[in-house]
Amino acid sequence: MDYRVISIGAMAANDLWNEREPQRTGHATTTLIETTGDDDDGKPLRILVDPGLPEPAIVARLRERANLGPESITHVFLTCFRPDARRGIGAFDRARWLISNREREAVGVPLAEGLRRLSENFEEPDETIERVLRTDVAILQRCEPAPDRIGKGVDLFPLSGVTPGMTGLLVSGAQTTLVCGDAIPTAEHLAKGRAPRNCDDPDAAIESVREAVEIADLLVLGRDNVVVNPTKRPF
Template sequence: MTSAPPVQLISLGSLSANLLWNEQHAVRTGHATCSSIVQDDTLTLVNPGLPPAAMASRLHERTGQMPDRVQRVFLTSVDADHARGLEAFPDATWLAFPPELDAARERAESERDAAVEHGDEEHAESLARHLTALEQIVPTEEGPAPNIDLFPSVGVTPGCCGLLLPHEGQTILIAGDAVASQAHLLAGQILPCLDRKMAQASFTEAIEIADFIVCGRDGMIPSPGRVPESAGPGHTLPSL
């Protein structure tokens, strides 16, 4: 008799602009797929990308649990698409991979200093609040609970990091934006990024190592085990 997987989808994500649909600019608010993991009575939420009220509502609809039941929140990326709903879980420990946090802080500090230099007080104050929020996220190089391992997938962001967990002799990977959707997987496409080579390597490794993948903007899908032969070259943005 098989048991239910420890990963449950809370909300399906969406891209603000999907290049596979020929969308060249934002046409909706992007948000990451949110999922929950229950291991040894520890409830971990991954990527609460919806606003706090919506996130709390979806959690209750999908699990019957209230926000104060969540002990840990793990972010595969710290951008708004993945972290918009963090404030719904003030009692939880917020976690992210150190390189992702370091890069986000460095970027925010640079933008804040530039805003101050140009006299843009409103933007500078907004960035200061963002930096304060980043300080509440704890850097971690360990999984959020027993039997959950970090799976660094650098490329789409400087410190994108998924979670790898076993289930009945197979592996489930919560991939974040390293694998955006089933359509992206089948087309061999990565999201726009600054480091195409590393993103493509992370994309390939995710497909090869996992039996099931929770995509960054889609549901949980079986992995084909290798990048499809029909895969395209991947989308990327020019390096800055």
């Protein structure tokens, strides 16, 4: 069992820095988890979480940080379906793509509705909007509902609030590590016990922050690095 941060993310606009408009290109922190299957054969698994950089960049980071090519990844897991958490997913076409079933269903309905409205529009449709919608639908269709356990010591951990079905990965070992996604984006949000500003359900988002802090020794933050849980420091 091993994990490492492949790319540290960034918020397009950080509410704790009083930023209301995008100041930079946002992208999720990308994490690699290496484990084995939970069945008898113990097949090696390499799970890439939230490939937020564009394809060429995430492939380069993967080689730099883990000496792996995209063909080595067996699974891609999305903590949510936000575009900047999956920008580079196309580079991993040999892998299984996974997302929580709740997030998949929550995203699928508005996507289908958007396509329906486009098809019923008698005027010439906006080509950019149509292209984005069709790309999103194709990605979502490729994403399978994730099982509760992806591999040995790697379990889904629901963190709803920022999005309806946001889900982290709980990595069990000598210490418990939670890959949080945007449930806790930065060390500053963690220190203040704050969820990000734009939430589907703010109350649920705050509860998810509490649950994350309660369970994990280490936290891989959605737009930051891996940090020690401040409530569990030895001194």
